[in-house]
Amino acid sequence: MTADLVVVGAGVVGAASAYFATLAGLRVVVVERGAVAGGTSSAGEGNVLVSDKEAGPELDLALYSQRVWREDLAEHGDRWEFESKGGLVVAASAEGVASLRELTAHQRACGVDARDLGHAELRDYEPHLSPHLAGGAFYPQDAQVQPMLVAAHLLRLARERGARVRTHTEVTGFLRAGSRVTGVRTPAGDVPAGAVLNAAGTWAGDVAGLAGVRVPVLPRRGFILVTQPMPPGTIRHKVYAAEYVGDVASSDAALQTSPVVEGTAAGTILIGASRERVGFDRTVSTAAIGALAARAIALFPMLRTVRAMRTYLGFRPYCPDHLPVVGPDARAPGLWHACGHEGAGVGLSAGTGKLVAQALVGGRTDLDLAPFAPERFAEEDLP
Numbered sequence: 329m330t331a332d333l334v335v336v337g338a339g340v341v342g343a344a345s346a347y348f349a350t351l352a353g354l355r356v357v358v359v360e361r362g363a364v365a366g367g368t369s370s371a372g373e374g375n376v377l378v379s380d381k382e383a384g385p386e387l388d389l390a391l392y393s394q395r396v397w398r399e400d401l402a403e404h405g406d407r408w409e410f411e412s413k414g415g416l417v418v419a420a421s422a423e424g425v426a427s428l429r430e431l432t433a434h435q436r437a438c439g440v441d442a443r444d445l446g447h448a449e450l451r452d453y454e455p456h457l458s459p460h461l462a463g464g465a466f467y468p469q470d471a472q473v474q475p476m477l478v479a480a481h482l483l484r485l486a487r488e489r490g491a492r493v494r495t496h497t498e499v500t501g502f503l504r505a506g507s508r509v510t511g512v513r514t515p516a517g518d519v520p521a522g523a524v525l526n527a528a529g530t531w532a533g534d535v536a537g538l539a540g541v542r543v544p545v546l547p548r549r550g551f552i553l554v555t556q557p558m559p560p561g562t563i564r565h566k567v568y569a570a571e572y573v574g575d576v577a578s579s580d581a582a583l584q585t586s587p588v589v590e591g592t593a594a595g596t597i598l599i600g601a602s603r604e605r606v607g608f609d610r611t612v613s614t615a616a617i618g619a620l621a622a623r624a625i626a627l628f629p630m631l632r633t634v635r636a637m638r639t640y641l642g643f644r645p646y647c648p649d650h651l652p653v654v655g656p657d658a659r660a661p662g663l664w665h666a667c668g669h670e671g672a673g674v675g676l677s678a679g680t681g682k683l684v685a686q687a688l689v690g691g692r693t694d695l696d697l698a699p700f701a702p703e704r705f706a707e708e709d710l711p
Contacts, residue, residue, distance in 0.1 A: 329492070331357040333688060334512050334521040336499050336535055339369035340475050340674050341666050342527035343482035344681025350489035352685045357519055358483065358491060359512060361498035365479035368529045368673065371642020373552060373590070373598050374475045375566070376675035379415040379442070379467040383434045385699035386651055386672070391439055392695050393679030394469055401678055404485070408477040409593060415470030416445075416453050418461045418627065419570040425463035428570045432465050441468050454567055456630050470566055472590065475674045502539045502663070509539055509662035523688060525664045530608075530645040532653070532667030539660045543653050543702055545668045547643035549609065551602045551616045553624070556635045557595030566590040567627060568601075583616055587623035589631075597634070599624045601671070608643060644670045654680055654700035655687060664688070665702050 333349050335342045338360035346356050360366070376397060381387040397410065419425045432442035443466045450457050450464050483493050494516070503511035503518055511520035526543075528535040533545040568588040583604040591597050602616040617639055625631045647653065647668040657663045666684050669676050679695070686693045 329357065329517070329519055331355045331519060331521040332523065333357070334359060334519050334524045335527055336512065336524065337367075337527035337529055337532075338364045338479060338483060338493065338495065339367055339527065339529050340365065340479045340482075340677040341529070341669065341680055342525070343479040343486070344677040345525055345527055345666050345684045346486040346491055346681075347482040348681040348685035349688060350486045350491050352689045354685070354688065356486060356491040357521065358486070358493040359497050359499055359514060359519065360493070360495045363495055364483060364493070365476040367531070368642050368644060369475045369479050371552075371640055372475055372671065372674055373588070373600060374473045374478075374674050375672065376410075376471040376473060377415060377467075377566070377672070378435070378440050378469050379417055379465070380568075381435075381672075382431065383438050386676075387435070387438055387440070388695060389652075389676050389679050389700075390672070392683075393676050396678040396682050397471070400682065404481060407481040409474040410471060411473070411593070412468075412471045413565050413590070415467040415566040415568070416450070416464055417467070417568060417570055418450060418457065418464040420460070421462055424570050428463070428465055442466075443468075454564060456562065456628050457567070458627055458629055464570075466565075472566065473674060478674065478677070499535060499538065507661060509660050523662050523664055525666055525684065527666045529667060529673070530643045532645060532665065536657075536663075536665070539657075539663050541657055541659045541663070541702070543665060543668065544648055544705055545645045545653065546605065547608055548646040548670065549602075549604050549606050549641060549643055550600065550671070551613065551620060551639055551641045553599040553617065553620055553636050554638050554640070555597040555599070555631070556637055558591065558597055558634065560595065561591075562595075563589060563591040563597055563628070569623070569627065583613070583619075585616060585619040585623060587620070587627050589624050589627055596637070597631070603644070605646070610641065612639065612641070645673065646670050648705070652676065652680065652700055653702050654684065655697040655702065657702045659703065
């Protein structure tokens with residue numbers, strides 16, 4: 329078995345990369361040590377957001393990904409429950425509103441549709457919101473997908489174009505020709521390839537290490553609460569507190585919680601978001617779950633009487649500068665990366681996959697990949 333490209337990882341980023349690579353005419357093999365979407369992609373909310381990103385390369389990638397989701401992938405949107413529900417960001421104080429206004433002004437200058445809202449307008453968007461909030465902003469571009477369906481359907485579409493997907497097959501090493509990476513080793517046999525894409529999510533640092541290079545991708549644990557089903561339209565948008573943006577950009581290892589609340593097509597309500605760097609510890613944190621519940625109730629007091637059915641957790645692939653690692657690795661020619669997207673991987677996967685495919689075939693990329701280059705980290709940043 330030979331390929332033009334081996335994709336390591338069958339989450340949403342790997343699946344999008346495989347799909348767009350097949351569209352570009354490449355012979356693709358996807359290798360996944362577990363099941364499709366069995367890692368971080370199975371443990372998120374499916375965010376496709378621009379609202380939580382400050383001006384800079386990540387926002388540029390988010391806006392580009394919006395176009396890919398809504399144009400290149402539009403015909404398939406129903407397959408993964410693409411819902412352009414919009415995002416509502418709320419602030420509890422006048423100071424919080426002022427900070428949010430500054431953020432929206434910068435975002436609008438970059439092309440984001442951000443609409444400032446006063447106190448009286450908030451409950452027109454969400455009738456059950458607390459009446460004590462000071463103001464907010466509405467982002468019509470924010471959307472949601474079902475990430476496991478994204479990965480499954482993009483890989484199915486890739487297979488229809490000739491891609492092969494090998495699950496429960498772990499990469500144990502790389503084939504080399506001198507310094508060049510020329511494929512992967514697995515217990516089921518070697519797979520020679522012209523290029524290898526490291527899309528292994530939270531484990532991307534380990535995969536890079538097999539090639540003798542380091543990328544500082546580390547796990548950042550997060551919990552989500554799922555409530556009993558509620559009547560349709562109980563919560564209409566993705567709603568979160570303004571401090572969520574700061575928490576996303578923080579490098580603090582300690583527990584952080586900021587309320588993110590949204591409804592699903594099934595009627596359940598998802599409540600996030602927590603962040604903490606505790607390695608791959610899967611211990612359930614009552615402190616994190618309790619803080620999520622309390623902060624969600626502060627936004628929506630009616631949630632006090634709603635039962636939580638379950639919780640789940642996942643590990644976001646975190647980089648120190650909060651930018652993903654995307655592009656070729658000059659330290660190991662033939663090795664490429666598409667990893668480190670932290671909690672934005674689902675939303676950024678579409679743009680990442682298309683850009684990687686453009687670069688792999690030697691074309692001009694729609695967005696400059698330089699800010700995401702693997703070599704950008706100083707030695708002291710590396711684990």
